[in-house]
Amino acid sequence: MTEKNFYWKLFKSTFIVSMFTVGGGYVIIPLLKAKYVDEYHWISDEETLNMVAIAQSTPGIMAVNTAIMLGYRMAGILGAITGMFATILPPLMIIMLVASFYDVVAQNEQVKLILKGMQCGATALLLNVAIDLIKKQFQKKLLLPIVIILGTFAANIFFDVNIMILVAIDGIIGLFLLRDKKYS
Numbered sequence: 330m331t332e333k334n335f336y337w338k339l340f341k342s343t344f345i346v347s348m349f350t351v352g353g354g355y356v357i358i359p360l361l362k363a364k365y366v367d368e369y370h371w372i373s374d375e376e377t378l379n380m381v382a383i384a385q386s387t388p389g390i391m392a393v394n395t396a397i398m399l400g401y402r403m404a405g406i407l408g409a410i411t412g413m414f415a416t417i418l419p420p421l422m423i424i425m426l427v428a429s430f431y432d433v434v435a436q437n438e439q440v441k442l443i444l445k446g447m448q449c450g451a452t453a454l455l456l457n458v459a460i461d462l463i464k465k466q467f468q469k470k471l472l473l474p475i476v477i478i479l480g481t482f483a484a485n486i487f488f489d490v491n492i493m494i495l496v497a498i499d500g501i502i503g504l505f506l507l508r509d510k511k512y513s
Contacts, residue, residue: 335403335404336404336407336408336411338369339400339403339404339408339411339412339415340411340414340415341415342364342365342369342415343396343399343400343411343412343415343416344415344416344418344419345364346360346361346364346392346396346416347392347396347415347416347417347418347419347420348419350392355381355391355455356451356454356455357381357391357392357395358377358378358381358455358458359454359455359457359458360454361377361380361381361395361399362374362377362458365377365399371399371403372399372402374465376402378462380395380398380399380402381395382496383398384398385496386496386500392416393413393416393417396412396413396415396416397409397412397413397416398412399412400412400413463478466478473506473507474507477499477502477503481495481498481499
């Protein structure tokens with residue numbers, strides 16, 4: 330593949346992922362996995378999760394941060410710029426279009442129903458990725474990562490602990506307790 334074709338493929342695929350990242354930043358995970366891990370084999374599952382974890386914990390929009398990291402990983406600064414623009418363009422275009430017809434769109438029952446359906450689809454994708462990741466941890470039979478997953482879930486669901494605090498705690502646990510290569 331020529332350099333020009335590569336950048337076009339990076340732009341086009343990132344643009345498409347961005348167009349379908351409806352429902353918040355986490356929806357990008359299954360889309361990244363499908364496109365860049367499963368289809369293109371540009372990155373691994375682990376790299377995807379690492380990029381998303383870093384993107385989530387840095388300032389800015391998670392999808393844009395992830396696209397910048399992916400682009401940089403694939404093609405340096407020019408790749409990062411390509412990823413950034415490809416991620417920003419779809420929502421910018423949609424927001425400009427919606428803003429110009431806001432009064433009509435905001436009250437339209439069909440639009441409301443379409444958005445509800447898209448939210449359901451995004452939720453299903455997130456659930457699919459979560460189940461896949463949990464299965465992989467159970468297949469590895471690694472007790473500590475499974476305890477971290479279940480503990481984080483329980484703390485958030487049953488005790489309403491802020492997710493950012495939980496991610497920080499999980500990061501500290503990972504730093505000190507998951508040093509052993511057998512947990513990778």
